């Protein structure tokens with residue numbers, strides 16, 4: 001039995017209303033997300049096929065598909081409602097996307113997926129609902145990477161300038177430790193701003 005208590009979410013992002021409300025507020029609450037999206041794009045120059053975990057309403061996907069003409073994305077999320085919002089946002093770019101419905105809290109979520117030139121995730125890793133589950137998520141993401149390919153992980157962090165909940169969210173140092181525990185040799189902090197931190201792990 002685990003010796004920690006998972007943090008329940010106050011919203012259910014599989015419900016149409018909750019998903020729509022989250023999407024309506026995301027860029028207003030944190031307009032600096034665009035700076036992170038630019039940094040993702042910079043890191044993915046040359047990548048052909050990329051998996052995004054917890055892709056939600058497709059903000060990052062749209063940004064990347066517009067910036068990188070060679071890119072194809074697999075969008076992984078457990079919410080049909082979020083995938084529907086992403087379809088609307090992507091418009092004709094949808095032809096470069098494969099939607100995957102699945103739950104990354106399941107132990108075997110990565111088993112049937114192919115390898116990618118990068119795995120990326122934005123504001124979604126904490127959806128494992130406790131920081132102690134982060135190494136397992138990162139390990140599975142790592143199993144999907146081609147040799148030398150990056151894992152780009154952006155999420156809220158706990159501590160000064162970040163979130164108060166230190167059970168749901170990892171500090172920057174705890175996130176780095178979770179990446180190391182998952183087997184990554186390097187974990188570089190690329191950008192930290194407005195409560196978000198972006199790492200590149202290999």
Ligand SMILES: C[S@@+](CC[C@H](N)C(=O)[O-])C[C@H]1O[C@@H](n2cnc3c(N)ncnc32)[C@H](O)[C@@H]1O
Pocket residue numbers: 013014026053054055056057058059060076077078079082102103104105121122123124127128
């Ligand atoms: C806070 S939203 C972030 C969405 C998007 N990455 C963005 O930054 O605009 C978190 C996303 O993770 C998805 N999610 C939550 N738990 C999940 C799980 N266990 N498996 C897969 N997706 C999940 C939600 O449906 C939602 O789309």
